[in-house]
Amino acid sequence: MGDHNSSQASYIHLVHHLIEECIVFNMGKEECMDALFKHANIKPIVTSTVWKELEKENKEFFEAYERRREEIPTEKETARRIRDLLSRTTI
Amino acid sequence: MLALSPATRNGCDGASEFLDTSCGFTINPEEEDEFPDFADHGDLLDIIDFDDIFGVAGDVLPDLEIDPEILSGDFSDHMNASSTITTTSDKTDSQGETNKSISGKGEEVVSKRDDAAAETVTYDGDSDRKRKYSSSASSKNNRISNNEGKRKVKVDWTPELHRRFVEAVEQLGVDKAVPSRILELMGVHCLTRHNVASHLQKYRSHRKHLLAREAEAANWTRKRHIYGVDTGSNINGRNKNGWLAPAPTLGFPPPPPVHHHHFRPLHVWGHPTVDQSIMPHVWPKHLPPPSTAMPNPPFWVSDSPYWHPMHNGATPYLPTVATRFRGPLVAGIPHALPPHHTVYKPNHGFGGARPPVDLHPSKESVDAAIGDVLTRPWLPLPLGLKPPAVDGVMTELHRHGVSKVPPTASCA
Numbered sequence: 026m027g028d029h030n031s032s033q034a035s036y037i038h039l040v041h042h043l044i045e046e047c048i049v050f051n052m053g054k055e056e057c058m059d060a061l062f063k064h065a066n067i068k069p070i071v072t073s074t075v076w077k078e079l080e081k082e083n084k085e086f087f088e089a090y091e092r093r094r095e096e097i098p099t100e101k102e103t104a105r106r107i108r109d110l111l112s113r114t115t116i
Numbered sequence: 117m118l119a120l121s122p123a124t125r126n127g128c129d130g131a132s133e134f135l136d137t138s139c140g141f142t143i144n145p146e147e148e149d150e151f152p153d154f155a156d157h158g159d160l161l162d163i164i165d166f167d168d169i170f171g172v173a174g175d176v177l178p179d180l181e182i183d184p185e186i187l188s189g190d191f192s193d194h195m196n197a198s199s200t201i202t203t204t205s206d207k208t209d210s211q212g213e214t215n216k217s218i219s220g221k222g223e224e225v226v227s228k229r230d231d232a233a234a235e236t237v238t239y240d241g242d243s244d245r246k247r248k249y250s251s252s253a254s255s256k257n258n259r260i261s262n263n264e265g266k267r268k269v270k271v272d273w274t275p276e277l278h279r280r281f282v283e284a285v286e287q288l289g290v291d292k293a294v295p296s297r298i299l300e301l302m303g304v305h306c307l308t309r310h311n312v313a314s315h316l317q318k319y320r321s322h323r324k325h326l327l328a329r330e331a332e333a334a335n336w337t338r339k340r341h342i343y344g345v346d347t348g349s350n351i352n353g354r355n356k357n358g359w360l361a362p363a364p365t366l367g368f369p370p371p372p373p374v375h376h377h378h379f380r381p382l383h384v385w386g387h388p389t390v391d392q393s394i395m396p397h398v399w400p401k402h403l404p405p406p407s408t409a410m411p412n413p414p415f416w417v418s419d420s421p422y423w424h425p426m427h428n429g430a431t432p433y434l435p436t437v438a439t440r441f442r443g444p445l446v447a448g449i450p451h452a453l454p455p456h457h458t459v460y461k462p463n464h465g466f467g468g469a470r471p472p473v474d475l476h477p478s479k480e481s482v483d484a485a486i487g488d489v490l491t492r493p494w495l496p497l498p499l500g501l502k503p504p505a506v507d508g509v510m511t512e513l514h515r516h517g518v519s520k521v522p523p524t525a526s527c528a
Contacts, residue, residue, distance in 0.1 A: 034506045036522040039489070045499045046485045049338050064486040068523065074512045078504030084291070086501060089328035093335060 040067060040075040053094060271311045277304065281315060290323065334499055 043065060047057040054076050058069040080087045273281075284301035285293045295312040302312075489495065513521060 030506075033510060033521050035493075037504065037506055037509050039493055041501070041503055042489050042493065042495075042497055043486055045497050045501060046489055047482070049334050049498050050482055050485070051335060051338065052482075060482050060486065064483050065490055068518065070516050070518055071513065071521065074509055074516070075504055078509050078512070079501055081508075082502040082504055083327070085324045086327040086331055086499075089331040093331055 037075060040071060041079060044072065044076055044079060048090065051094060271307060273315060280304065285316065285319065290320065330499065
C-alpha cells in the first residue's frame with residue numbers, strides 16, 4: 026500500500042515536472058496535454074488534472090502566466106513591425 | 117514635580133522647591149558623609165547639569181514637567197522603577213554618578229515609552245531629546261521583548277524572526293494562513309496578531325510580485341536559449357557550441373532583477389558586439405527595462421535568500437533552463453529548419469540576421485525537454501512551483517474514472 030502511494034506520488038511529480046517544462050516553453054494547458062501525450066504517453070486527463078492542481082497551489086503564478094500569454098499576439102505584431110522597420114533602415 | 121532630583125538633603129533648605137523632598141526621599145543621616153555638602157556650593161539648580169541628565173540643548177524645564185507622568189506610567193509595568201529611582205537618589209555619592217544612573221533609567225524608560233507610544237507622545241519640549249532617545253531606543257527594541265502588547269510596538273522583523281514567519285506560513289499554506297495560527301506556530305511572544313497580520317499582507321503582495329516576475333523570467337530565459345545564447349563559458353562540462361549539459365544544482369530561478377543584469381536594454385540588430393545575450397527585441401509592456409528595474413525594491417528583495425532557500429545569489433538562472441534547450445537551438449550549428457518553425461534563421465550564427473521572436477516552441481525542443489525529464493527525473497524543476505496535493509490529484513482522477521496511476525497498460 027505504501028509502495029502504491031509512493032509510486033503515485035512520484036508519477037504525479039513527474040507530470041508536474043513535465044508541465045513545468047512546458048510552461049518554460051510558454052505552452053498552455055491544452056498544448057501541454059497534447060505534448061505530454063505525444064512525447065511521454067501521459068493521458069491528457071492526468072495532465073489536465075495535475076495542471077489544475079498546480080494552478081490551485083500557485084494561483085498567482087498562473088494568473089501572471091495567463092496574462093503573459095495573452096500578450097503574445099501583440100508581441101508578435103510588434104516584433105514584426107520592428108523587424109520591418111529595421112530591414113528598411115540603413116545605418 | 118520631578119522625581120529625578122539627583123541629590124537631596126533634608127538639610128538643604130536653601131534649595132528651591134524643585135528639590136523638595138515631596139517625593140518622600142529620606143537620606144540616611146549616617147551616610148551624610150558621602151554626600152557633598154551642597155549647601156556650601158550654593159543652589160543645587162546651578163550645580164546640577166541637566167544637560168548631563170537629559171543630554172539636551174535648550175530649555176529643559178518644560179520637559180522635566182512632563183517626564184514624571186510618563187515615567188510613572190511606564191514604571192507601573194516594569195521594574196519597580198520608582199522605588200529604584202528613589203533608592204538611587206538616596207545613594208548619591210556624587211552628582212555625576214547619580215546623573216548617570218538616572219539618565220540610564222531615564223533612557224531606558226524613554227525608550228520603552230518610545231517603543232510603546234512613539235507617535236502618541238506629544239512633546240512641547242525639545243525634539244532633539246526625543247530624537248536622541250529614539251535612536252537609542254530603536255536599538256533597544258529587541259531587548260525589550262516583554263511588552264504585554266498593550267501598546268502598538270514597532271516590531272523589528274529580523275531575518276530570524278522572518279524566517280520563522282515564513283516557515284509558519286508555508287506550513288499553513290500561504291492563502292490559508294491566518295495571523296493567529298501563524299503566531300501560534302511561531303511561538304514568539306513579543307508579537308501581536310496585528311504585527312503578524314500586517315507582515316503577512318506585505319509578504320503576500322511581495323510573493324505576487326515575485327511570482328509574476330518568475331513567470332517573466334521563465335519566458336525570457338526560454339527565449340534567450342532558443343536563440344542559442346552564448347552563455348560564455350562551459351557550463352557543466354559542455355562547451356557552448358555543443359550540447360548543453362544538465363545543471364544539477366538549482367531548482368529555483370533567481371529573482372528576475374538578477375536575471376536582468378544580463379541584458380542590455382538596447383539592442384541593435386545584427387550588431388556584432390551583441391554577443392552576451394540575444395534577446396527578443398520586443399519588450400513586453402509590463403516588463404520594465406532592466407536598468408530601471410525595481411527602483412524602490414521592497415525590503416523583501418534584499419531578503420531574497422529567505423524566499424529561495426536553495427538559491428545562491430550569484431548563480432545565474434541560465435544553467436538550469438539552458439539544459440533543456442537542445443536541437444537546432446545551439447549557436448554555430450547550421451540547421452535547415454522546417455518552415456513552420458519560427459525559431460531563427462540559421463544564417464551565420466548570431467552575428468547576422470536576428471531571429472524573429474519565438475513565441476511557439478519547436479517540436480524538437482519540446483520533445484527534447486520532455487525526453488530529458490523522462491530519462492533524468494532527478495533533475496531540478498525549472499520553475500520550482502509548489503507541488504500539487506497528491507490526494508487532491510488522485511481524488512480528481514478517480515472521479516474521472518482513472519484508477520491506475522501510473523498506468524500499467526498502454527494509454528489509449
